[in-house]
Amino acid sequence: MSYLYLAAAILFEICGSTCMKLSEGFTKTLPSIFIFVFYSISFIFLTIALKKIDISVAYAIWAGLGVALISLIGFIGFNEEMSVLRIMFLTLIIIGVVGLHLSTNIH
Numbered sequence: 001m002s003y004l005y006l007a008a009a010i011l012f013e014i015c016g017s018t019c020m021k022l023s024e025g026f027t028k029t030l031p032s033i034f035i036f037v038f039y040s041i042s043f044i045f046l047t048i049a050l051k052k053i054d055i056s057v058a059y060a061i062w063a064g065l066g067v068a069l070i071s072l073i074g075f076i077g078f079n080e081e082m083s084v085l086r087i088m089f090l091t092l093i094i095i096g097v098v099g100l101h102l103s104t105n106i107h
Contacts, residue, residue: 002052005045006061012042013066018073057104064097 016038022031042062049058068090074080 002049005049006053006058009042009045009049009062010065010069012038012045013062014069014073016042017066017070018077021074021078054104057100060097060100064093068094 016035019031019034019038022028023035024031026032046058046062071080071082071086071090075082
C-alpha cells in the first residue's frame with residue numbers, strides 16, 4: 001500500500017511541476033494556485049508512504065521518477081529538447097533509483 005501512496009505523491013508532484021510551467025512565472029492565476037495545491041497533496045502522500053518505506057528510497061523514487069516523467073512531459077507537451085545526452089543522464093537517474101531500491105530492505 002505504501003508504494004501506492006508513493007505513486008500518488010509522484011503523480012501530484014508531476015502535476016505541480018507542470019503547473020509551474022503553465023503559470024508562466026506566476027502570471028496565470030489558476031496554474032499558480034494549483035502549484036501549491038498539487039505539491040501539498042504530493043507531500044501528504046509522500047509522508048504517508050514514509051511509514052513503511054525508508055526515506056532515502058522513497059525520496060529517491062519520488063524525485064528521480066518525477067524528474068524523468070516531467071522531462072518526458074516537457075518534451076511531448078512543451079516541445080523541449082531531448083538530446084541523447086539528456087536521455088543518457090535520465091537513464092542513469094532511473095538506474096540509481098532502482099539500485100537504491102534493490103539495496104534497501106522494506107520494513
